[in-house]
Amino acid sequence: MMITASNGFIEQSERYAFNNAGESLKKYILLKKGELAYNHGASKLRPYGSCFALTTAENARIPFVYHCFSAENQNAEFMSIELNGAEIENQLRKIVSSGARMDGLLNISFDEYTSVSVLLPGTEEQDCIADFFRQLDDLITLHQREPT
Template identity: 50%
Template sequence: MGEIAERVQGNDGRMDLPTLTISAANGWMDQKERFSGNIAGKEQKNYTLLHKGELSYNHGNSKLAKYGAVFSLETYEEALVPRVYHSFKVINGSSKFIEYYFATKIPDRELAKLVSSGARMDGLLNINFNEFMGINLTVPNKSEQEKISNYFSNLDHLITLHQRKLDLLKEQKKGYLQKMFPKNGEKVPELRFAGFADDWEERK
C-alpha cells in the first residue's frame, strides 16, 4: 500500500464542514443522520480533513467487516472524519478501485496477519497506520483500475435506481392496502375497480 498511497492527516481549523463516520453497510454517513446528532464533541478539532477522492480505513471490526472497511469520499468535496481512521490518498491510481478492492475481502488475509490480540475495548483492531501501509495488494495499471472502478460504479448506480423504484412500489402497495379494503365499520373500500359497486358482505 505504501507504494501507491500516502497518509492524509490534520485539518485547517474549519469546523463547519460535514462530520462523517463510516458504516460497513452504507459507507460514509453524516453523524447527524447516523447518530441523530454530531458526536464528535471537543474531539472534532482533531478530526482529519478529507477531500473528495481520498480514503479512510475504519479499523473497527463488525459482523459485516471483520477486518474493517475502506471507503473513498465521493459525495462531498470536503469533510471531517475521525482521526482514529487511517486516512490516505492514492498516488497515480484510482481511489474507487482501492475501495472496491477492499470490498472483495481479498486484503483481509493480509490484515488478519496484523491483528495480534483481536479488537480493543473500543472495538478497534490493533492495526497501526504503518502496518496498514505495509500490506500487499496486486493491482493493474491506472487505466485498467479506472475501467474496473467505472464498471462497478455503474452497477452501484443501477442498484440505487432499482432500490428507489422498489421503495416506491412498497409505499404504493401500502397505500393500496389501506384504500382497497373497507375500514372498520364500513362496507365498501375507498378505492375500487370499475364495475364493482356492491357492499362487501360480512361472513363467518
C-alpha cells in the same frame, strides 16, 4: 462524516440524532475528495475493518481514529474496492494479532495497514472497473427505491 462498513461515508446525522463533533473539531481530520480512510473498527460485515474513498464531497471532517491516506496516481474508488476484498482481509487476519479491544477498534497501526500488498492493473483499467461498480451500485440503489 463517518464510515459504515456497508455504505461507506455518511453524515453522522444519518446514524445519530445529532452531530457528534460538537464544538471540538480538534478530534477530526480534514479528508479531501479522492483520499481514502480505513475504519479499523470490527463489524459483522467486515471483521477486519473497511476502507472507502471520499467521492461524494470536496472534503469532509472525519474522526481522527481512522487511518487516512492518498492513493497517488491510482484510482481511489478502485483502491477502496480492492482494499475491501477477500485477499486484503486474509492479509489483515494475519496482521491483527489480538482481535478487537473493548472499544471495537482493531489493534492495527497505520504502518501495519499500509504494509498489505495490493496487485494493481493500469490506471485505465482501474477507471473502467471503478466505473462499472459505480454504475452497478447506482442500479442497485435505483431498484431498491422501486415500490414493492
